[in-house]
Amino acid sequence: MTVILNQSFTGVSIGAVLLLIALGLTLTFGQMGVINMAHGEFIMAGAYTTYVLQKPIGDAGVSLLLALPVAFLVAGSMGALLEWLLIRRLYTRPLDTLLVTWGVSLMLQQLARDIFGAPNVQTTAPGLLTGSVSVAGVNLATSRLFILGFALLCVAGLAAILRTTPLGRRIRAVVQNRDLAEVSGIATGRVDRTTFFIGSGLAGMAGVALTLIGPIGPTTGTNYIVDAFLVVVVGGIGRLRGAVITAFVLGLLQSVLEYSTTVSVAKVVVLVGIVAFLQWRPQGLYTVRTRSLV
Amino acid sequence: MLEINDVRAGYDRTTVLHEVTVAVPDDGVAAVLGHNGAGKSTLLRTAMGLIRPSHGTVLLDGEDITRLAPHQRVARGMAYVPQGQQSFPHLTTAENLRLVADGSPRGGGRDAIAEALDLFPVLRELAHRRAGLLSGGQRQQLAIARALVTRPRILLLDEPTEGIQPSVVAEIETTVLSLAARGGLCVLLVEQHVGFAMRAAERYYVLEAGRVTSSGEGGTGAERTVREALSV
Numbered sequence: 001m002t003v004i005l006n007q008s009f010t011g012v013s014i015g016a017v018l019l020l021i022a023l024g025l026t027l028t029f030g031q032m033g034v035i036n037m038a039h040g041e042f043i044m045a046g047a048y049t050t051y052v053l054q055k056p057i058g059d060a061g062v063s064l065l066l067a068l069p070v071a072f073l074v075a076g077s078m079g080a081l082l083e084w085l086l087i088r089r090l091y092t093r094p095l096d097t098l099l100v101t102w103g104v105s106l107m108l109q110q111l112a113r114d115i116f117g118a119p120n121v122q123t124t125a126p127g128l129l130t131g132s133v134s135v136a137g138v139n140l141a142t143s144r145l146f147i148l149g150f151a152l153l154c155v156a157g158l159a160a161i162l163r164t165t166p167l168g169r170r171i172r173a174v175v176q177n178r179d180l181a182e183v184s185g186i187a188t189g190r191v192d193r194t195t196f197f198i199g200s201g202l203a204g205m206a207g208v209a210l211t212l213i214g215p216i217g218p219t220t221g222t223n224y225i226v227d228a229f230l231v232v233v234v235g236g237i238g239r240l241r242g243a244v245i246t247a248f249v250l251g252l253l254q255s256v257l258e259y260s261t262t263v264s265v266a267k268v269v270v271l272v273g274i275v276a277f278l279q280w281r282p283q284g285l286y287t288v289r290t291r292s293l294v
Numbered sequence: 295m296l297e298i299n300d301v302r303a304g305y306d307r308t309t310v311l312h313e314v315t316v317a318v319p320d321d322g323v324a325a326v327l328g329h330n331g332a333g334k335s336t337l338l339r340t341a342m343g344l345i346r347p348s349h350g351t352v353l354l355d356g357e358d359i360t361r362l363a364p365h366q367r368v369a370r371g372m373a374y375v376p377q378g379q380q381s382f383p384h385l386t387t388a389e390n391l392r393l394v395a396d397g398s399p400r401g402g403g404r405d406a407i408a409e410a411l412d413l414f415p416v417l418r419e420l421a422h423r424r425a426g427l428l429s430g431g432q433r434q435q436l437a438i439a440r441a442l443v444t445r446p447r448i449l450l451l452d453e454p455t456e457g458i459q460p461s462v463v464a465e466i467e468t469t470v471l472s473l474a475a476r477g478g479l480c481v482l483l484v485e486q487h488v489g490f491a492m493r494a495a496e497r498y499y500v501l502e503a504g505r506v507t508s509s510g511e512g513g514t515g516a517e518r519t520v521r522e523a524l525s526v
Binding site: 166170181184 | 369374384
């Protein structure tokens with residue numbers, strides 16, 4: 001029983017990390033359809049923001065709390081700038097977008113190496129997040145619990161923005177019918193930039209959370225980017241609920257398989273499972289029924 | 295009010311409109327008629343800014359708006375109901391309307407939504423249904439209501455009765471005619487249904503292969519002339 005609970009918690013915590021890093025992509029890739037290979041570097045920027053803030057502030061707790069909004073602004077601004085400089089010119093050319101953002105990704109990685117050096121760096125976690133709590137005989141790492149809670153908070157916040165605010169309605173409208181949105185009085189270019197800002201900002205906050213579970217380096221984001229895309233695709237492009245379910249299912253699956261096999265075999269089995277799933281359901285877990293063609 | 299002067303426009307290298315001139319009078323209705331492929335929708339898309347003309351100008355109250363983006367034209371009082379009962383399918387009926395009211399610089403707000411729903415009461419009952427699940431007629435009513443929420447001075451309607459069941463067509467016709475009669479709003483109507491168009495219009499234009507081949511005063515008296523022009 002303890003083993004099952006232990007593996008379940010590991011799976012849920014893997015799922016929480018996956019969810020957090022995929023959340024920004026549900027906006028930029030899921031909603032806008034932009035394959036942004038530099039998304040991982042926004043995660044990296046968020047992680048390095050924590051590192052930079054921790055030096056002058058000293059107190060790990062204060063710097064972590066401060067790093068969340070600052071990382072959101074830093075990564076969000078980088079995303080908005082990327083959208084304004086390059087991506088907005090390539091909306092009708094997805095393959096070119098992929099290549100261009102991949103190039104930007106390599107440049108940003110090199111920039112990080114030039115500034116912070118090639119070796120990974122470590123941030124100090126606040127005391128509260130270095131221990132564990134015992135529930136039903138299972139030790140739950142507080143850092144993992146923090147990430148789980150933070151991921152769920154971000155999902156709830158993003159869902160609330162998309163569903164209840166004028167900005168959310170504008171984002172959804174532009175995604176569904178760009179021309180109609182424009183002739184309905186919506187400045188679609190501004191909405192694109194704001195969407196990119198929020199999506200990239202969420203990646204920055206994910207980067208802050210990642211500093212709690214390991215060292216960070218120039219390729220921190222790249223290591224997660226493929227998994228993040230998988231979560232969005234399997235969940236159903238643009239579907240927040242699908243991304244949440246997929247992240248936790250993949251996390252649990254990986255945890256169970258890693259326990260009964262090895263890390264590599266688990267990864268292979270999960271990827272094969274995803275390929276098989278997408279053959280059966282190419283549109284992903286969730287789609288929306290509609291009678292109209294547009 | 296709206297003047298489309300000597301406009302040449304199209305898609306990529308294909309020119310669809312050849313030096314077309316159309317004027318919509320103040321508080322009046324102008325109808326554009328023509329067969330499929332004549333360039334009627336292209337004319338409205340050009341007037342609204344979705345297509346940039348390679349030649350000619352679009353004037354609104356004398357101001358040259360040829361290079362303005364569509365959302366800037368909406369801010370100046372233009373509204374457009376495109377062909378095909380278009381909506382934001384994953385937004386509810388209420389969200390489709392609030393979306394426009396929220397962003398409207400002309401201050402429509404909740405009052406404008408209520409006025410639009412008064413014109414199409416069926417939408418009130420469907421407020422929480424996703425637009426993609428509405429019938430074609432309901433979606434067209436929503437499309438017109440959404441355009442009216444911005445409190446426009448000029449309404450561009452692209453075949454509002456196309457592909458819709460007769461009872462709803464009658465309702466849409468009545469609404470368009472009453473809007474035009476109310477004053478303060480002029481309409482540029484693209485329509486294949488000649489009877490409706492001529493009942494509504496003070497002025498008509500017949501478009502053939504991207505050129506105006508016939509134009510004149512509207513009204514039911516001109517219906518025969520228009521039918522003859524269209525049968526050529």
